[in-house]
Amino acid sequence: MKYNRSDTILKLIVEYFIKNAQPVGSHTLIDEYHLPYSSATIRNEMYALEKMGLIEKTHSSSGRVPSSKGYRYYCEHLRDKNVDENLKNSLQMVLEQKVQSIEEVIKASCEILSHMTSLVSVVMGSDDGERLANIQLIPISENTITAVFVTDKGYVENKTFIVPNEIKTEELVDCVKLLNDRLKGTYINELVTKIEALKPVLSDYVVSHDIVYQALLETFIRFAGDRLSLYGRDEIFKQPEFKNDTEKLEKMLKLLNDQSVFKEVDDELNAIDEKNVILKIGEVKDNPDVSMVTAKLKIGDSESSTITLLGPTRMDYDRALSALEYIAEELNKYFKDLNGGNNGGDA
Amino acid sequence: MKYNRSDTILKLIVEYFIKNAQPVGSHTLIDEYHLPYSSATIRNEMYALEKMGLIEKTHSSSGRVPSSKGYRYYCEHLRDKNVDENLKNSLQMVLEQKVQSIEEVIKASCEILSHMTSLVSVVMGSDDGERLANIQLIPISENTITAVFVTDKGYVENKTFIVPNEIKTEELVDCVKLLNDRLKGTYINELVTKIEALKPVLSDYVVSHDIVYQALLETFIRFAGDRLSLYGRDEIFKQPEFKNDTEKLEKMLKLLNDQSVFKEVDDELNAIDEKNVILKIGEVKDNPDVSMVTAKLKIGDSESSTITLLGPTRMDYDRALSALEYIAEELNKYFKDLNGGNNGGDA
DNA sequence: AGTTAGCACTTGAAAACTATGAGTGCCAAA
């Protein structure tokens, strides 16, 4: 594709800076890309680009650096959009494997994604509208019981309790039956209320009803909210901006454990239906050094999962966007196919 | 307790350096602690301590810094061993709570530990001699099934599979029964062999036996080994040695995810029975900047769990050791009491 | 014999200074 001179120069500035992490001067640009213009001409164009807010100077006589706006313009109009063949091949190899769990497919895909882009991948599964699907109480020794809770999105939470008295197996079976009958299908944010109402009934079924009640209460109060899985965390250490600045590194690492970051983007994605990818450039929680690219992930019935690439503001947006879009699309196709086109509805 | 002059000086050097992260000179020592000796005397003593390998110089005219040997001598002979009252109170508050899961007790304890010492806490549960206790297959939508595996140490692993055909509930019940009958009690490192032998039997019970077989195989091949839980990871960022040096920070962060580090210490603890605490001073995976303190944790039947404090070589060993020993002892007492003194054997 | 005052010497860290070179903006000529 052919761009006008101004766009060409912006494209090259962005690409040079992404590659070298160094402000770009008029002369450097000509040397590097053998442009058929004089440095003065480039300087005039740069001046114009700066006035438009697409590039900036770090100090009065420095070369130029792309601004957030510049990066965004680059992503929307100038990037090449080619998907790495290695990425395609690697992903296909993963997806061709016969029977696999969702967890393994996601893990393998993210590892490819991180490796190919040198960015951290984060998958978030939200608990929006999530319901309890099953409760199991499993005796694992004479006086320990592991409780397992499964939601309708396949999320599993477990706690192990030490119970002073020996509990009879039959009693346990009754208890599990009761809990499943009464609690299956309950929205997880309503669990605490539901279990409180169940308190009197419990005592009819279970001798040590008080312990069971307390245990369930504790579990439901702290039932995990949104879930994050990180992959390729160590890629951060490869980025020069974090390698030389512990402050920035610390901020970045703390972002990776902050559920709200991903939750917010997820909400944004759900609000605007036609949008499949969201770009945050130097505006992640007021952190000017970090950018992220997020795509929707449709696994089974669950609509609000996301997959995100996170890295320095000077990330390779072309690579990141192309790779992410490709993988998200392929995964969504893969999970849809496995579902046999049968969408179980949202009931 | 009264120490001889040489020991007193070593003790003060260690404590000053731990507090200030600055090499200690003869003059500083006198100023800080109002010692009744001249600087020349101190210098003579320091010279002797250096010859014994307990302290070192960073360059020919610098003050002294404790060596690994010096820290070890300090830990074994000179430290005060007083346990912070706040720590005691906080822990008691946690343990007094009525019904709690093991996970919550450990989490709360480690958070106290980390907060009080400014170090990272790591709890490892080893899979030594671990057996499968229970398998559940839970349908969560028309064509997804979540498999839940519980071991006799209360460890839970889960995978969600998308199955193309609708599976009948009764078939699933049969399958779960078969799997539990045949696999319960199997050592987890023998699961793969066991499931291979089970292949022909499966086809008699389940229509889609191939899928079930593949799914189980995949799960058992990657059945998680040792388990790590981290608490207070952000405490690292407070330590000046890591705050100013990204190299060291990176190495440290990578150690935190390296199971083998904790596995090795666990083996060491199990080899020598009378030892309850192991000190690694600047010798964690050849990393001179990191030290760790590890104690045995006895939860239920499981003997080989450990709790570790990890931080810079210049950590406050007195605080760390006192806190760790106290918490480990209290937790072991707590779990033993809850068990009613009834040790369920190793069957 | 152990302790101390005194002194010459060493060194890293910080401050002050000095290039250097990659960059800009602007103007006048092509």
Place this chain on the structure above:
DNA sequence: TTTGGCACTCATAGTTTTCAAGTGCTAACT
């Protein structure tokens, strides 16, 4: 509209200087 030329700017790297905090050693002191 483009370009060569030029004066000016500023961060970075390198050098030098200064300084404070140390040491080791020796001779005198208790």
